[in-house]
Amino acid sequence: MKSTPVELLFNEFNETAQILQGELSCTYLDALGETGENFFQGKILQEELSEVSKKRLMKHYADFSPEKYEKEAIRKAYQLAILKGMQQSVQPNHQMTPDAVGMFVSYLVGKFTKGQKELVMLDPAVGTGNLLFAILNQLLDKNIASYGVEIDETLIRLAYAGANLQEHPLEFFNQDSLEPLFIDPSDVVVSDLPIGYYPNDIRASDYELKAGEGHSYAHHLFIEQSVKHVKDGGHLFFIVPNKLFVSDEAPKLNDFLKKHTHIQGMVQLPLSMFKNEAAAKSILILQKKKEGIEAPKKALLVQLPKLSDFEATSSVMQQMDDWFKEEK
Template identity: 35%
Template sequence: MPMYEAIEKAIKKMQAAQAQLAEKLDIPAIEALIIVLEALNRQNDDAFNELDQADRKFIRQTLKESDFNTLTPEQKRQVLQLVLVATMQEDKLQGNYQVTPDAIGMWVTFFVEAFLNPQQTSQVLDITVGSGNLLATVNLALQQRGDTTTYYGVENDDTLITIASGVAALLGLDWQLDHQDALADTPDLSDKMDVVVADLPVGYYPKELDAGYQTVVEDGLTHVHHLLIEKVMETLRPGGLGLLIVPAHLFESEQAPQLLKYFQNDGIYFQGFIQFSDKLFLDKQASKALLLVQKPGADAVQAEPVMLAKAPDVGQKEENLNFVNQMQTWLSDNYLSH
């Protein structure tokens, strides 16, 4: 069976089981998906056991017919991503629940692979791991390359971290996941991470924070993504790299001066800012960019020039090839690749 047909079949069967669960148990699609992931992981769920025998048999048989376990890890990731995207749309979940698209994940992965030395043991953190698609994309690519890496994920939403845990288990990935608020009570990962990736949530942080965050504004609430950028820099080892998906207008907001002041005060190396095609976003105001920031120390230097660019559309094959070549030269020139 061609790859796309196998993926399509798995998606349809999983969605059929999910729909049956949502209807019979009268629960949202996202909760039904958690039960599907548990069933695929051969775990019993109390809610599943409430179903009558005929419904349980239908769901087990449907998931068996999905042939999910015969797929490659990357095919499994694609299936899970597409089912997640459909689930988010069905439940009309807020923007911060959205899955990081592959067109963005591939660029994050490109820079991670360039930066990390495959001959050395590395530590990678996703500080807002969500449903786990971005970390899975990076993990599978490094695994295929043969890297020895420890993966960490932090997430404050219990539904999302439950999904991330299920995704990791189904893909055979070993992640150290913490269900915590990364800003308030994250475990001590200070000065340890070689790379931190994140698709940062956008909005205002609603809680009072302990003194010490330089990006906090004096009046009103602070942008949560500014605070998380500061937290990311704390977790990186000297010379470590942050690859953070941020609003494309990051440096145009009224709080941008506070963020830039923090960069200056701590000597943070602002290495690059790569905007993604507007076509990836339904609302141009919600467009994103990839921020490359490096912690001073080790062999880190300020990039010359800072990489300010716009990534080509996914379908522009020649432009993407040229862009990759341009990036590889820039990374090499600025000691950001191995």
């Protein structure tokens, strides 16, 4: 059987990462970031390799050019290699937004920014870039300038190599997103929010959504930081826990959102995507307040069925299209 482009590319990324992992005595994920950059440059950037390994690697790099493949094939193959590396590493912050979620966020961003041909987009927790790449690969009718912020060096190197391989003009910042960001306000913020407590209480004290006592919720602070960094009238799309509005700090979050944004909707992702109900997530859609922009008459509230159930999914998509016709 003939291999698909995704399989062929995955094998290329995987084999070369394994060679580099052995030579550089580093993790698979670090080696994958290195090999991604080698593929893009068409040469070996690591000097300390044996001649045998250099020859083996150059066979792979010499044949590669991004133009040979669709961007989505590159994204998926690279994503599979990252997932392989993540299964080997046990760091809880190394997690990736599932493909179906990326596609769905792309659909929503496209609908809410209909008619806008030029967009500036920010992901303040960009990770490996998978969510951002999925959106950029879908919304080809728009000219999107993108920014990603990520504190983890391994993840941002993977994102950087992935952006190069897919030829996306992206600017990355390797920093704590809750420190001051030197980025112009964006039209759209997208983020698969990091969930948990933020350890830096001094920095958290600058935020309206800081906790009354103890550590603050990182995901609440990320929402506040994002609202601050989106233009008036701009949209925000967050992947959040279903239980976002039931924690002890939820009333404060609710008040903050009412004060600064219009809640456009909440799309509950299929429960089948998650290990258990406690881990289930939704897409929260906000619009920053602006003079002349009113809240929707009724928010878009839908629960997505199992995506393999074609009829139920079609029916929900129809429901959403009707909402856009009425509201927009």
